[in-house]
Amino acid sequence: MTEIPAHTTLWPAPHASGPVFATVHVPGSKSVTNRALVLAALAAEPGWLRRPLRSRDTLLMAAALRAMGVGIEEGVGPDGSGEAWRVIPSGLRGPATVDVGNAGTVMRFLPPVAALADGPVRFDGDPRSYERPLNGVIDALRVLGARIDDDNRGSLPMTVHGGGALDGGRVEIDASSSSQFVSALLLSAPRFNQGVEVRHVGGPLPSMPHIRMTVDMLRTVGAQVDTPESGGEPNVWRVTSGALLGRDLTVEPDLSNAQPFLAAALVTGGKVIVPDWPERTTQPGDRLREIFTLMGGSCELTEQGLEFTGSGSVHGIDVDLSEVGELTPGIAAVAALADSPSTLRGVAHLRLHETDRLAALTKEINELGGDVTETADGLHIRPRRLHGGIFHTYDDHRMATAGAIIGLAVPGVEIENVGTTAKTLPDFPDLWAGMLGN
Structure with missing residues (x-):
């Protein structure tokens, strides 16, 4: 406590x-806003995000992506109707420092993005963030080809040494402590050379609606995703490598x-x-x-x-x-x-x-x-x-x-x-x- x-x-x-x-x-929804920011940053073309939530967690996400070279312009939409952010993808790069605050979506969704950057990205945050588990993402990224320095803690602070690309492939993780471990890998997977196959091997998986949200949003921007709900194996998600589309998305x-x-x-x-x-x-x-x-x-x-x-x-x-x-x-x-x-x-x-x-x-x-x-x-x-x-x-x-x-x-x-x-x-x-x- x-x-x-x-x-x-x-x-x-x-x-x-x-x-x-x-x-x-x-x-607007924090969960939708932060997923949309990641997907837009990884897209092959610029996109719009309408009615984004402006809160500590979403502003931390935007600042982190900017630190890695992504353009995020805050203003009004192309038709002048309400607040919108223009996200302009570019070559992800380091060195960069990411402040995650105490935002689970930032500390878990961005290490896979950082693995695609050209250069080191350091992650740090509030004292409580050091106590929150990250081992599911760290261990999985290592299996998929990433180099991460976390002094074997499985938590923050840490540095992801981006190599400009990531092999991807098959990985087993225990996501019973957070469904965000699965979402983190799926969101960046279209940019992995081999895509990804994520197999959950632990106890009951919490917060399944958040994984369904991730899959739904991936499909919206053109990703091919196979899930247990679409006839695949239980607790297995597959994302095919491919370009993501820049979209005009409205946040619920x-x-x-x-x-x-x-x-x-x-x-x-x-x-x-x-x-x-x-x-x-x-x-x-x-x-x-x-x-x-x-x-x-x-x-x-x-x-x-x-x-x-x-x-x-x-x-x-x-x-x-x-x-x-x-x-x-x-x-x-x-x-x-x-x-x-x-x-x-x-x-x-x-x-x-x-x-x-x-x-x-x-x-x-x-x-x-x-x-x-x-x-x-x-x-x-x-x-x-x-x-x-x-x-x-x-x-x-x-x-x-x-x-x-x-x-x-x-x-x-x-x-x-x-x-x-x-x-x-x-x-x-x-x-x-x-x-x-x-």
Whole structure:
């Protein structure tokens, strides 16, 4: 668990005096933005990225690609409609230094890109980034022909000695601690001389929707991908070597970041509309429609967007979140306010996220009077009458939004370092206050 500095600023979480009724425009998806940036940087021609998310993680990704020689021009789209980034590929080069912050997508997606650069690329980041596993990517890249200096730690800091190309081929990895290990190899694979065949050989693979998102986006830019879903072997993905097309891509709203706003409707018995919710998506956040309906709400996809309505009652849930682990903090917060116990399963890998999310949620909810216990692969939550207090975030954006959800129903909750939400949800405090009409 991360030690919390005593001087950290506290944010009084707004308390809802009644049902919340609001329309909330959720910014673009971090997962889509960062994948699109990588694919555009590896393309054979320039491309456009519309409605990109501007957050700490995406700006770190853009800065890293620029450091390796990629042109990224920020402005408006070719038709003048809204913000867009023009990505201009060029010969990837070093020497370069990449600051990953604490962004899993940056620290995992870019080492394969760096292996294609001409020269060394050093990766460094926040102290917590040193604790996050990278061995799945490092070991795989070595098998595929890359030279990496990590002092045999399997983590940051490290230097990838790019040779201008990478052989590619077959590799076995254990991605049970992060599906990003698979996505990292697939995203750059079209540029490998032999493409890649990635075979997952470990335990259950978490966050499968994120791998499906990677595959879907690869196909959008012209890559040939064979997957288990398309008739291939289980846990095997193959990407054929070939040129990627420069595309005009529009980023969907980040559905996982819609979670606290939908939760607000659920816990206050109100109604929240999220415009531009896609009818079809690979984003894990789309499962909120099902999960929060089971917990007492109802939803409808209309021309205005997703309309989510709370019933005034919140019910406990027994749910496997292995494919949508990032939703766990928000679901745990709602479960702590429910009228019956909840069991959240399949998320042991959350111990390796921005912080140990299972330990953090247990400690913080319990310190507000809750009754949460860790299980081998999740949490068991018995609702109790909660009281105010400090909700620590451990530099984890989803801990901060979880605390804000509890604060809607529990007066006197103060969020430590709410600014950490800038990682994926810029201006969260203003969006939250706007939703409440403050």
